[in-house]
Amino acid sequence: MNINPVLDQLNSEVAAFPERASGEELYDYVGRVAARFAAAERESLAEAVVTWLKLRSEPKTMLAVQIASDLRLIEVRPDVQSLLNDVHAGRAFIPYYARPIEAALKNI
Numbered sequence: 001m002n003i004n005p006v007l008d009q010l011n012s013e014v015a016a017f018p019e020r021a022s023g024e025e026l027y028d029y030v031g032r033v034a035a036r037f038a039a040a041e042r043e044s045l046a047e048a049v050v051t052w053l054k055l056r057s058e059p060k061t062m063l064a065v066q067i068a069s070d071l072r073l074i075e076v077r078p079d080v081q082s083l084l085n086d087v088h089a090g091r092a093f094i095p096y097y098a099r100p101i102e103a104a105l106k107n108i
Contacts, residue, residue, distance in 0.1 A: 006037050007048035014060065026059060027066055034067045046075045053079045056092040062100065069104035077108045 013033050017026050037045040045067075052064035053076065061083065068076045084101045086092035 004044050004047055004051075006041050006044040007051055009037075010034065010048055010052075014063070023059065027063060030063050031067060031070055035071060038071045042073075045071070046073050049073060049076050050079050053083055056083070056086065061092075062097070065101055065104045069107040072108055074108055077105065080105055080108065 010030065010033065013030055014026070017029060034045060034049075049064045049068050052060040053068075055061050064076075065080060065083070067073070068080055080101060083092060084098060084105065087095065087098045087101060
């Protein structure tokens, strides 16, 4: 187990989510789980989001972008910006991903 219980919980939720479900359902579900931590465990949630942002892999990295946007985690803004820079530079994802990341940055 990780030393961050929020990260452990989010990883468990993603791993246990039914494969037959849509990506949209996964995003909605994990977003609701993350929202439960937004007040009481915000620092651990922010650390978990940063961990996922650094993965540069689907679905966790883009889930992290969505969580940061929905919950307005201003403390992770530099990490979201770094991800966007990597997308623009061709180091992460394809250019299509820039749009939702840019939208998230406007919301954070």
